[in-house]
Amino acid sequence: MPIFEYQCSRCRKVSSHVVLNPKHRERRLCPDCGASRLKRVMSAFAVVESEASRLANFDTSKPRDESFYRDSRNIGLWAKKRARDLGVDLGTKFDATVEKARTGKLIKDME
Numbered sequence: 001m002p003i004f005e006y007q008c009s010r011c012r013k014v015s016s017h018v019v020l021n022p023k024h025r026e027r028r029l030c031p032d033c034g035a036s037r038l039k040r041v042m043s044a045f046a047v048v049e050s051e052a053s054r055l056a057n058f059d060t061s062k063p064r065d066e067s068f069y070r071d072s073r074n075i076g077l078w079a080k081k082r083a084r085d086l087g088v089d090l091g092t093k094f095d096a097t098v099e100k101a102r103t104g105k106l107i108k109d110m111e
């Protein structure tokens with residue numbers, strides 16, 4: 001399930017939105033101030049995207065050092081934690097995807 005994070009250009013708050021069809025530009029509103037100008041930011045769920053787009057979307061302003069991401073086991077952990085925080089049921093398919101990501105198989109599959 002693709003979940004992207006958007007930053008409000010008015011109040012700067014970041015909110016998560018489920019994007020069912022990326023080609024369809026849905027109207028997203030900031031849950032805090034109601035503004036409609038939201039800018040996409042790096043998401044923990046970027047692990048399911050290709051490596052190229054993960055790099056393109058990498059947000060260096062996030063206070064996390066590189067070594068965190070170099071250990072691929074952290075990717076699955078963080079994504080799972082975020083999902084739990086958001087109350088999202090990722091299902092067993094996600095577990096398999098995380099497992100692939102951890103072992104590096106996912107990146108190989110996409111090359």
Ligand SMILES: [Zn+2]
Binds near residue numbers: 008009030031035
């Ligand atoms: Zn806002």
